[in-house]
Amino acid sequence: MSLREQKKKETRCRIFEISSRMFREKGFENTTVDEITKEAGIAKGTFFNYFPTKESLLYYFREQKEEFIRTIMNDQISLGISSRQKIENFLVQVAEHYEKERELLRLLFFEQKKLLLTTGHEKSCHSDKRKKHEFFINMLADFVREGMHKGEIRSDADSKVVAEILYAVYFHSLMIWLHSEKDYSFSKDMSAKIAIIFEGIGV
Numbered sequence: 538m539s540l541r542e543q544k545k546k547e548t549r550c551r552i553f554e555i556s557s558r559m560f561r562e563k564g565f566e567n568t569t570v571d572e573i574t575k576e577a578g579i580a581k582g583t584f585f586n587y588f589p590t591k592e593s594l595l596y597y598f599r600e601q602k603e604e605f606i607r608t609i610m611n612d613q614i615s616l617g618i619s620s621r622q623k624i625e626n627f628l629v630q631v632a633e634h635y636e637k638e639r640e641l642l643r644l645l646f647f648e649q650k651k652l653l654l655t656t657g658h659e660k661s662c663h664s665d666k667r668k669k670h671e672f673f674i675n676m677l678a679d680f681v682r683e684g685m686h687k688g689e690i691r692s693d694a695d696s697k698v699v700a701e702i703l704y705a706v707y708f709h710s711l712m713i714w715l716h717s718e719k720d721y722s723f724s725k726d727m728s729a730k731i732a733i734i735f736e737g738i739g740v
Contacts, residue, residue: 549587552577553601556594557641565591565648598645603669606631610676620684624677625731628707632724635711639723643715674700681738694738706730 555577559568570591574584588594609630613623635642677700684690690699707727714723 545587548579548583549597552579552584552587553594553597556591557598560644561640565595565644595645595648598641602642605634606673609634613680619689620680620687621689621731621735623680623683624703625728627677627680628703628727628731629724632711632727635714636723639715646715670704674704677703690738699734699738703731703734706734 552573556568556573559573559576568591570581570584573591574581577584588597610627613627616623616626618626674697678696681690681694681696681699681703685692685694685696710723710726710730714721714726
């Protein structure tokens with residue numbers, strides 16, 4: 538990465554970090570681009586060079602989250618551990634990451650949902666989500682098939698169905714955790730549920 542590219546990346550990250558803090562403090566709707574640029578010490582035009590609208594910050598957050606998920610998942614592929622441990626490591630590490638940003642995740646998730654409803658882009662967004670869900674499920678299915686090949690998971694299990702169950706449990710648990718007013722560990726919740734699932738598919 539060139540020095541110019543590195544500087545651009547740092548500026549983008551700084552804008553997002555400041556925006557995120559202000560969203561947490563004031564709310565998304567009550568935070569203006571003028572306030573963000575003033576806090577970041579940049580011109581308004583600079584902000585729009587990186588983010589065409591304030592709402593585009595929501596999509597950037599989603600992209601960052603998806604990139605992190607892919608990195609964690611790819612990190613597990615070459616590890617010499619059981620498939621169950623790979624699956625648990627992946628889902629628990631993602632959950633631990635979310636725990637650090639719970640309020641921001643909750644805020645941006647619901648703001649993005651509201652934005653889609655008001656702009657009428659639900660159909661295209663649902664199509665995009667299906668593709669991302671399929672990627673997520675297919676990677677989990679690869680781990681499951683690896684476990685079946687090693688004799689760690691029942692050979693009569695359907696790898697795609699197991700992956701879909703794991704994903705459904707993860708996504709449902711995430712939504713419950715985001716909506717809940719209780720302060721509990723999402724990562725421990727996921728770890729316990731994974732253990733229950735493997736009681737059924739393990740050997």
